[in-house]
Amino acid sequence: MASKFLLVAQREYLTRVRKRAFIVLTLAVPLLLAGFGVFIAKIASSDNESTDVVEVRDDSGLNVASRLVSTPQLRFEPATGTLAEAKKGFQKAKHDGLIYLPSGLDVENPVGVQFFGKGNISLKKQGAVENALNKAFSDLKMQKSGLSQEQLDRLRSKVDLQAISLDETGKEADSNALATSGTAYALALAIYLFIFIYGVQIMRGVGEEKSSRIMEVMLSSVKPFDLMMGKIMGIAAVGLTQFLLWGLLSFGASSVLVPLLAGRDKAKTEMATATPSATSASPDVSQSTSTKMDQAMSGTSKQGATVMTGRFKAFEILANLPIGTILFGFIIYFLGGYLLYGALFGAVGAAVDDQTDTQQFMFPITMPLILSYIVGVSVILRNPDGPVAFWMSMIPFTSPIAMVIRLPFGVPMWQLALSIFLLILGFIGTVWVAARIYRVGVLMYGKKVTYKELGKWMFYKG
């Protein structure tokens, strides 16, 4: 009876949502996420903003040092004293490295340039120094061939690659592999987590009903199928509530926390710029600091601008994804996958007496789920139209994750339709099997259940 099914679902929902653990978890996760996000952003920005200072000792007589161009990440300063002194000096000054250009360096074939670093030298740092040196030497060479500085500046151009994907109709769309993969990954993770977290809750719930021996009272009022589906749907509602709250609260928390922190940073820089201009005791120093500040400010503002345009770009690219199909597909695979696995988790809960016995039955259920996730993010994400992607997005046990990964990259309509059809068949099948196991299992006590036994249960008469 429909009303009983609703009563069961309602109870499952309310008892869970009112638990203290649910409320705490619902509130804590967004805060953790927001905190984590701020933390990551902090680290990333500090990584970008820190400037490596490299000293240069130029004995080559080619005046290479003056041609090394400083960037916000890498600043060059002349070293003082002899090479031996400079080696000690840059470490004492807490600078990051020393470039030594020996005398008699050949412009055409500059061999013997040395870079001394503190401890291990990272590839990134070495690469940046090499880039700067290469540029300096090529400038030198070009100047030697008779080009003026002005001509040189005009020759240099900066290329930003804009990738454009063409769809079948020839329509152009900005393609951003990162945004597409990111979307695919996020959707797959959401489904994976949802099935896992709430599937296990179904199993526990059935186990609790069994071990508290209320099952027989329940079954004299409610059909086992209604009881099982009520539980699955009630817990689905719990999960949706939790995910929705997490989404809203995370958004809220990050939109409160991030500007707060950003505001503090801004205040700090304002303070810093204010100080030197006020105390201009030594004009030399103040000037150098203020130019440095200017440099830094323009650097950050430029960075900010690129971040902003980057974000708009990302939105634009997201908007270019097949949003309708993704949303529709996500909901179908989210619910279908949850139902399919939820029914199986319920059956496991019904089949065993003891929570510790669940292990042997959990494995075959969780395996396709974990497999589809791992293969999904490693293989399908790289090759969303390959044979692995195709077959895994057809099999109902793996399609909820596999197909959702493929969706942002675009999936042919017939494949989507076939996959959804198979998924529906799949979940009707598992719900049928689970209901039979459930019906027999819930009243079976004190018996170690084997797979053979489960097979027999399928064919028991009502």
Next chain:
Amino acid sequence: MKPILEAIDVRKAYANHVALSGVSLAIPEGSIFGLLGPNGAGKTSLIRIITQITGADEGEIRFRGERLNPGHIAQIGYLPEERGLYKKMKVGEQLLYLAQLRGLSRADATARIKQWLNRFEIKEWAGKNVEDLSKGMQQKVQFIATVLHEPSLIILDEPFSGFDPINANLIKDEILRLKQEGATIIFSTHRMESVEEMCDNIALINRSRKVLDGPIGVIRDQFKTNTYEVEGRGKLLVVHPDFEVVEQKERENGHFYARVQLHAGVRPNDLLRYLIGAVEVEAFREKIPSINEIFIRRVRETMPETLVEETT
């Protein structure tokens, strides 16, 4: 009286054994009915069919003449042998939930819960989780859950097992009160002595078969052996043409206890007359067979191959 429930040739088999092989019963409305038999006889299987937890392989159950269907769930109350409630749910909410599942409206259920909690003097526990209650209180809650929707048929499987003596008496009184209000009650138990004084009708079940049923008084009369218990002072003759002393025990100070079986056609007054002449009579009563004894005799007569082990 018209039966509230009829079972007609009900059969049920599981993978490895037959639980019911052709059981027919009629349970009169307004009576207390004892469904008696040892563990594993098939009682719980029959009850699960009546409560529609499982279905019969063959045969039919009729409720007030109608074939049993889900519409009857609201008229049946069931207290299973395995007692249990949701541990983390509040008493009041739990009762409300179970009553609603039995088809009661929210308002009706709330009013009746209040009434029952008052009657059992556990009103202040309505807001507590079930796991915080003592065992005795949980039993009361369980019983309330069984009868809250005012079922016309109440099925109690092993009704007094697990109840402490005080609660058992409380439950007995409630059952009698419910019977007076018109409810029919089925007791299912292997401890026959625990319910025999309350039952109006009984059915004895052994190894998936009904071995005997009928009004308890009729059955007792049928199984009377014309035996009398005598207590007094002196000594009884062991041989007499009218009766046979089946057993005689000597007690201190010349007292004795004896069981005397009358031969056919001899009346108890004849025995009493003889006794008055021979000994000093202190007690004289007919030996009424217990249900347990009837059960064992009946099984010996009808199914000697299934000799029963001790039915405690």
